[in-house]
Amino acid sequence: MSPRKAPALHGTDLTLRDHLVATAARLIAERGTAGLTVRAIAREAGVADGVLYNHFADKEELLALAVRAHIRAVGQGMGELPRPGHGPVRENLRAHIAYGLAFHKAVLPAFAGLIGRPKVLDAFTASGVPGEDWRDQLHGYLRAEVELGRLAPDARVDAAVAMIVGVCHETVLTGLLYDASAPQDLPVEFVDDLVSAVLDGIGQARA
Template structure:
């Protein structure tokens, strides 16, 4: 005879552990991570507070898993990024990476901002990351592959180019989080084109 399901899981195919992660992920997406407590997650999940510790080593593990799930959900919602050698120019592809990156960081950085004072969560999040999965890793991989395909210059400074693009994506969101009213306007299509042009063509005479 199979064990009885917890009341919170009746009608669901999720395990209790997955249900708790999904609940925490939804709370992060809706309200961010600031002030998110075990009690809040447990009550929202329909379980007793102590149940969480039967499935996770601590609160930090649960939040890290929920944050990783949130990041993946946001990424899936933004669609596919162009791969190396795909139809279209490198310029067009990089424009897609910039637009994606700004939208991605706008969706996920507020959650990370609420965890600045919780380094254990951020360390746990980094520990469960999959190499090559995150947007910046994919940007690096794309640029390196285009160099190998000959569509970028041999010896192109891929790390510097990726850092420049990532920096703009971070700045577009962090300025709003940190300075609010003084934040710059949303990057325009013209600005995105200028950024890609600067990465590819430089600013020298």
């Protein structure tokens, strides 16, 4: 005889563990992580508070898995990134920058409530799959273009990735941490300059 299904799961194919992660991820998408408690998650999930500890080592594990689920959901809703070998590299980089900026605007607020909670952040990092994060995808795209001969064989891929990701971080974090009125979009001219700096260099003056 199979075990009885919890009332909160009636009409679903989810396990209770998956239901709790999905519930916490939805709350994070709606409210962020600041002030999110085990009690709030349990109430929203329709279970007793103590049930969570039957399925997770601690609340940090649940929060880390929920943030990861939230980020995956954001990525799945943003469409496809350019494929190596298809379309001009400059246009593909512009598309990556637009994607990265929109992605950071959607996910970085979820981390605002986790500052000072290294255990959650460590568990979040451990829950990832290599190659799934946008930074990894950008790196993979550029490396593939090198292998296809559309970028120079000695292209500084790591530095280029750091430049692009850093711009997206700075643009969004400035608004989150310092100035809520700061624009979180990049002017077209700036994106063009960034792409040119990545592909052509900063342009050292000749002696």
